[in-house]
Amino acid sequence: MILLEGEIFNNKLTKEINLKETQIELKGIPSRSGLKSVIFYIRLKNKKDYYTINPLNTFSDQQIIEIFTEFKNLKGEKIIMDEKIDLLRIQEKIEKCQ
Template identity: 65%
Template structure:
């Protein structure tokens, strides 16, 4: 049994991260576009309706972006235990190792490799879980979680996954 513990980020830190503000920015831009498109007084009510619908959509997406976080990952021989918070309520989920798939992904920015955020996506049936969505785990931990998952499951690392692993290792070597 191997346990990986990430940094704890409370609800306030997650709310004031960059993602909810991105949805606010999108709302402001599209609201401006909608108001310019429906400048005619007869169509003004359609603009209000579209802006309200867009506001509800952006609020829903913003809330979904910061509501859940995973702080602790435990890999056992036949299960994975995920612990985290949903808003401020602690939760724990145990999923089968055999029925779970893992993908290493990254969020790239214009800052190059050093500002890239790597995260893991665990897919179990219809459910998916994102590890490191708020940069709570280090790149070394992400790499170790991925390798230990593959080892416990008995899977080989395919070429596409090796490319992702090499990018994580390159970031660890160049940007530490």
């Protein structure tokens, strides 16, 4: 199980979701200002529901990488090529812009 805690419209949210039934995706909100202004976030999809982690840039880019890789490790999934490219983009932003 994954325990999600946060806020939706200033109301506390606590939700348990099944790890095995959940898919994870790395996403980025592009910016005209270049890579340094891109906000990377995680989307968790579980059956008909989805949850977005970091849409307001509350986590650091390094934390996003750690959450993503830990999720994949716990689920026993390998990181596919498209995900590796996204991880490399985040790492590039960390190295060049912070």
